[in-house]
Amino acid sequence: RVQKIKILRKSVLMSGGPGSGKGTQCEKIVAKYGYTHLSSGDLLRAEVASGSERGKQLQAIMQKGELVPLDTVLDMIKDAMIAKADVSKGYLIDGYPREVKQGEEFEKKIGAPALLLYVDAKAETMVQRLMKRGETSGRADDNEETIKKRLDLYYKATEPVIAYYEKRGIVRKINSELPVDEVFAIVVKAIDELK
Ligand SMILES: Nc1ccn([C@@H]2O[C@H](COP(=O)(O)OP(=O)(O)OP(=O)(O)O)[C@@H](O)[C@H]2O)c(=O)n1
Ligand SMILES: Nc1nc2c(ncn2[C@@H]2O[C@H](COP(=O)(O)OP(=O)(O)O)[C@@H](O)[C@H]2O)c(=O)[nH]1
Ligand SMILES: [Mg+2]
Numbered sequence: 001r002v003q004k005i006k007i008l009r010k011s012v013l014m015s016g017g018p019g020s021g022k023g024t025q026c027e028k029i030v031a032k033y034g035y036t037h038l039s040s041g042d043l044l045r046a047e048v049a050s051g052s053e054r055g056k057q058l059q060a061i062m063q064k065g066e067l068v069p070l071d072t073v074l075d076m077i078k079d080a081m082i083a084k085a086d087v088s089k090g091y092l093i094d095g096y097p098r099e100v101k102q103g104e105e106f107e108k109k110i111g112a113p114a115l116l117l118y119v120d121a122k123a124e125t126m127v128q129r130l131m132k133r134g135e136t137s138g139r140a141d142d143n144e145e146t147i148k149k150r151l152d153l154y155y156k157a158t159e160p161v162i163a164y165y166e167k168r169g170i171v172r173k174i175n176s177e178l179p180v181d182e183v184f185a186i187v188v189k190a191i192d193e194l195k
Contacts, residue, residue, distance in 0.1 A: 008111040010035070010090030010194055013097070015162055016119035018150040019126035019133065021176040021183060025119060026094050028184045033191060036084045039094040043076045044068060045139075063140045065149030067157070070102050078110060099157040100164050114194055116165045117187060119176040123151055 012035070014022045023039065030037050044062060048055040054072075061068045073096060081091060093113070097103035106113075121129075127147055134142030141150065165171050172190040176183050 008091075009114060011111075011113045011115075012090065012092050012191065012194075013113045013116040013165070014092060014094040014119070015116055015158065016176065017121065017123070017126045017154045017158070018147065019128075019130035020119045020121045021129075021180070022094050022119055024180055025117070025176075025184060025187055026092050028180075029092055029187065029191065032188070033089065035090040035092040036081075036088040037092045037094060038077055038080050038096075040073050040077060040096040040098075041094070043080065044073065047076070059140070063146065065141055065146040065153060067098055067153065070099075070105060073098075074102065074105055074109060077106075081110065097158075097161050098153075100160050103161050103164050112168075113165075114170065115190060116162065116171045117190060118162050118171055118173045119183065120173055121176045125177060126151065 012029075014026055016022050026037050026039065029035055044058055048059045048062070058068055058072070077093065077096060081088075084091075097106055130142055130147045131144065133139075134147075141147070162171060172186075174183055174186045174190075
């Protein structure tokens with residue numbers, strides 16, 4: 001129980017649409033603050049890459065741009081958090097929660113995050129960035145059809161998560177149409193306020 005409080009004091013959720021720049025900002029946060037970066041998408045892709053039976057099921061869901069079952073992702077995040085609990089300076093949870101139900105389960109099983117960084121870009125910007133990323137990412141879901149589905153699901157399921165945390169006053173909305181370093185300057189301000 002003590003450990004739970006310690007690790008959550010500086011836990012940050014990174015939210016925003018596909019291609020909004022979450023991963024890019026997370027990398028910079030890790031470099032500056034040494035936080036433990038847990039990308040739910042990366043954890044899932046690692047499971048797919050392992051070639052396991054579960055990975056095969058996940059791959060089929062992700063290729064369609066749909067959400068994998070809630071418990072699967074939450075357990076992965078929780079295990080990864082516990083594994084780093086002794087050395088972590090704070091957690092940066094990227095791409096989770098994806099729907100309000102996931103947020104509620106996170107609260108129940110892990111606790112209340114300190115801050116939600118919401119990187120916001122226009123739909124057309126996100127599509128453009130993902131199409132460009134798709135030229136080199138090798139990701140099965142960086143194609144026009146799946147990008148459209150991911151965007152639809154984002155507006156339908158994930159934006160309400162931001163509203164859910166807004167009621168608690170922990171959301172900082174950041175315009176990620178700006179150049180990467182300008183976005184990061186705003187991110188830094190928000191994180192420094194946590195201290
Ligand atoms: N909590 C999560 C996180 C990811 N996914 C699945 O993994 C895919 C990729 O997730 P992620 O890497 O977070 O992708 P996006 O946010 O769509 O894009 P990006 O990597 O660009 O952030 C999602 O479309 C979804 O199928 C999921 O089901 N549940
Ligand atoms: N111009 C511009 N491009 C960005 C910015 N942030 C990310 N990108 C690009 O957009 C693409 C998607 O970014 P990524 O960090 O993977 O976004 P995520 O899907 O939210 O994790 C990448 O190819 C980045 O190089 C930004 O602030 N400005
Ligand atoms: Mg990402």
